[in-house]
Amino acid sequence: MGKRIAILAGVSIYQHENDLPPCDKDLLLMMEVISKSGKFDEWIILDNSPVSGDAKDRISSFVRKYQNQDVDEVFFYYTGHGTRNTDDFLFLFSDYNSSKSEQTSLRNSELDSMLKSLNPELTVKMVDACQAGTEYIKSDQDLKTIFEKSLVNSFNKTYFFFSSSSSESSTALSDFSVFTKSFAKSLVNYSGKEVRYRDIMAYISDDTSVSKHQTPLFIQQASNTEVFCAVSTDLISAVSKKLGVIDDNSEDKKNDDGALSETKESYEDILISTIKLKSRDYCKEDEALKSLELFMETIENYDWGDLINGLYSVVVEKTSSYEKIVGIKNVAEWLSKNDEQYFAKVTYIEEEYEAKEKVEVEDVPGGIHGSMIASIVGTKKRIKYEPVTRYRDIVDGIQLTAPSPCNALLIHLDPKEEILPWRIAFITFVFSKSKLTVFFKMEKEKEINWNQRVTQNKNQWKTVHCKLKQHEDIRKAVNLSLSGLLKELSSEIALEFDEQK
Secondary structure, three states: OOEEEEEEEEOOOOOOOOOOOHHHHHHHHHHHHHHHHOOOOEEEEEOOOOOHHHHHHHHHHHHHHOOOOOEEEEEEEEEEEEEEEOOEEEEEOOOOOHHHOOOOEEEHHHHHHHHHOOOOOEEEEEEEEEEOOOEEOOOOOOHHHHHHHHHHHHOOEEEEEEOOOOOOOOOEOOOOEHHHHHHHHHHHOOOOOEEEHHHHHHHHHHOHHHHOOOOOEEEEEOOOOOEEEEOOHHHHHHHHHHHOOOOOOOOOOEOOOOOEOOOOOOHHHHHHHHHHHHHOOOOOHHHHHHHHHHHHHHHHOOOOHHHHHHHEEEEEEEEOOHHHOOOHHHHHHHHHOOOOOOOEEEEEEEEEEEEEEEEEEEEOOOOOOHHHHHHHHOOEEEEEEEEEEEEEEEEEEEEEOOOOOOOEEEEEEEEOOOOOOEEEEEEEEEEOOOEEEEEEEEEEEEEOOOOOEEEOOOOOOEEEEEEOOOHHHHHHHHHHHHHHHHHHHHHHHHHHHHOOO
């Protein structure tokens, strides 16, 4: 029989991203599941929020150990920040930096190559990821397409569990992330002896505590008979204690069917506690305004560094007019497809367009006797298409529906040397009671003469999200956005003038 191995990774503390405290508990919970399952021969734990170099080195070393052995199953679990990158997905470690994204993350395709080298009979991935980093608001592929291509092309039999769809982020409660918690609950509440991966998928799909927050993504290429583990009393007891269903010092209480009973705390008490905990992330109007003012002050006080300050005069302009924002329609299209309860709405304009309309006409014979002939033998009918003018509503822009100090910011980069092109950065945003979403990009201004310029619209918007109530999250989001623009600008300058040497 071949080996069964597992790789478990959890990242809760980030240097440049929002911290995710529940991920530590997620990892401890999954460690308990794996150890008490009695299934796996060996596993490694990447805990204490490892940096990327250490994490990738430990994973590759562990994989090399088994490359010349028979491997029946490899199980990979990750909890932490993740982000989509064009046609791939990145697992982000504690030192993740968008300016060094390849060095400070692990590509899903890179992980696949390592696992594929083991030629496992069964490969299982479970990913509980909150969105982080910046992302283009237009994407070539969604997560389902990325992971389907990844798994189908790389492995024999596979099961893939992902916490949320491409437009959502995983949700964390006060104790665990809801997806990981549901995975563990599926074992505690299973009534049979051996729980299949398909049984776990079914439980999570039916779990309302998951579905009210996010839409899980499942991909499989297997027979639905593959077993995760035997559900033993030891496993149920250990996982239940981690979940807080029973107390370490109390006797395990079981229902008539042998399953462990729930805590004595009433459903109403649990619901009230959950609502109160979730409410901590929600702002009142005055709190939201203070957060937005901090957001704008952080942008105004950003240090662009010696290179940019030496070559450009940087001026920040706050505006309430979206007419100055080049490419605002793309932001509006993004908003029109998003289900978040933002205090913003999409505006539309009426567009005229030409269409073809099908009409039925009668062919009347020609000549002076045509009408007479038609009255005797009848007429033939035929179909033709005639042009008509119609009207439709198209997305035009956005409008905030709640008070804000301004609607957008323009960062003018006026060159100090004639050889340099003029540039302008655009930053706009939408917000809800709990969330701030920032859109940003930089464009060149084409000079018509010494006094006139036209702003180009060639670059895509990127977006970053943060909690509106958490001021440190806002500062991190601003620094993440502007550092990305700074890197882009510095690289363009270096590339252009290195070539001219």
